[in-house]
Amino acid sequence: MATLKKRPSWIDGYSLTTAEILYHLPDYPHLLQTFIWQQLDLFPHLPELKKFLAFWQTTLDGPVHSVTVMHRQLIKPADLRTVSGEFLLH
Template identity: 50%
Template sequence: MIDRGFIAQLRGYGLTTAEIHYYRPDAPSLLQLFVWQEYDLAPDFPVLFDFLDHWRREIEAALHSVRIAHEGLIRPTEWNAVDGVISIQ
């Protein structure tokens, strides 16, 4: 069985991490943190925005801010040809 995350990476998805800061209704003076990770497509982030839409509809906590980090894990290799000889004594 092939991993779902690997298939997503082959389709151009990269690992997206969102740091979500929010206020709980029972403690509005405290800023809370939730970390979310999923494979998503940059720069539009449809999976993340679907999650945030769900948050706004279903969760009573008010969003303060969202920080996003994204990394495409599968990409062409970075290879440079070196012309020369290096002697190590």
């Protein structure tokens, strides 16, 4: 019998992570191409993204230039508190 691998879920603490990967084209190294990656991942360690980038380095020809990560814990509204006093500075 095959064992089913448990998929990550919101309940386990996973949430949507998006990474914009800029990489050099193998045939034209002076040109950059964009690749968008989305997956459920655990913040802040991002094990799924690290696995994907390791796969990229070992399997794909285009060397990575930069990676920009977006996650809901990085982009969320600031916590607001009411202020009970006011201070004036000259």
